[in-house]
Amino acid sequence: MSNIEQMRTADLVAALKAAAEPTRLRILLLLAGGELNVKDLTLILGQSQPRISRHLKLLCEAGLIERFRDGSWVYFHISDRQAGGRLALRLVADVDPSEASVRRDRERAEALKRERESVAQSFFEEHAADWDRIRTLHIAEKDVEAAMRRALGDRSFEFFVDLGTGTGRTLELFADRFERGLGLDVNQTMLTFARANLKSKGCTKAQVRHGDIYSLSLADGQADAVVMHQVLHFLSDPALAIREAARVLAPGGRLLIVDFAPHGLEFLRTREAHERLGFPHDQVAGWLQDAGLALRAVEDLAPKAGSRDDMLTVTIWLAERPATQMPITKISLPKEEAREGAR
Template identity: 85%
Template structure:
């Protein structure tokens, strides 16, 4: 950084509320409403602080529908400086601990809303997934992208009804579907049994802390999962951690759209993702983006039919693992269920 830029950045950070904001954003992306609730300050005041931090290059902003999110990017000099500054703050300090607890409570509340939606709609989940371009087109594109295999361990994160395991059952030796919602798992288990998918099983699992050791999976799939998550980048990093060298990560989700009603009606956290945003998350997780494909609505389709994007990334064959903080590489923790 130039001297002038460094001085401006340090001045911007040298204010109690702005330092609290940096501490919170170091833990994940948040929007203005989130920060207002956590910090207990007015929206205009928080917006002013965010504007100053953005101008100083310490944080970045991106739009998601009518919402604007803020984050710290370690790909930029200002972001790296911000992370160095907050790393020296005592996490046990009362105000820091209180802000962190409020942020975690907000995240739990949102995830509970999403889980309540899944609980209510478990049996209708495959129908709900058809509210975008034709599912048979999506599934055909998924099979093309992933390749013929054969694969050893195939992991489906946010497995829902187990449909993805069923779709790829002819290409893997062992399939494992993980989901945090027990109603979904019950439905998936019955569905897979009825379809004769004896090489696949499902169990409870936290997408942010998978019960798998490093470098185990040949394929990890995240099908229509990211838009429900409060921290998609963290979920991608955890998926990358369990990928074996040469392993593939397949992400299927919506392209950016403006259907705001999906936030309240179907518990969507995000209104789609731009190509470059997901590519950046993949690179940050140590993966190499290999392909991106958009499946767009056909002429005459409803305006509410959404474009689906498929991202494929790989872990370089000679790359070291992406370690989870506090977890040894050889650890295998069994999930419940």
């Protein structure tokens, strides 16, 4: 018996009633394509914020969607780890995608997504030459890079992929570990800089090219290792990017994610085009599980005591496409030291 069939009759009826209202069905269709906040939905659907908030509240109460907070923003999504979420996905799968209102909502959502991500791209273009310097404003990059190398271990990789390669620094860092390296980035200015950087460092086994992190031009199961270094917080749909990274991993292949722990520095949204203010362990773990990957290790790199107030903690997640069963480990600094560093 499926989890949906195991839902209580009252819960199932409530969920179906909630989904039957036209605007709420449109909301479910949009959330099936990725996480959105109230402001996004008001712009796409052309309805007032109180009205959209009311619809979202009813959908949450019916168990069809979930909400999570990211700084001062609240996002909504459909989680297929819950029976209500799986029911929502089954319902929207039966909706004709060519219907005029459905097509119009999808086009508006895509336009909004492109507009938001163009802000990040403009920032990249403006700061391409000093992007590595900007990264060091948050936590010592040498410490992060050392932890990245420890996480991936001493093994060598036949095909190594760096998503959102930026300046190509990650390819340079692991040049001694792979036979063939590929860096993908959507920004041509960054790619130009990365090519020049890798050439000057003698990284002849690595190349970079244009690529969409949501739709990689790579075959399934092709990569032995994929790295996403300080990429997720710029994305509108981090979960989709993780699923796409998982798709190209070979059995036993490893995915290394490096990003910020949750923080409250709201100015990073405007000053540095951050979409998300860090990620809690369980959120990324859920995305990895949904993508069919096994979480192998988590490591927090907290700033040292006495650091500036705007220094951020960096988290490293190591996941693997299962080939063997391994225990999950969790590594972090002592609580007292991490607490002092956060002051």
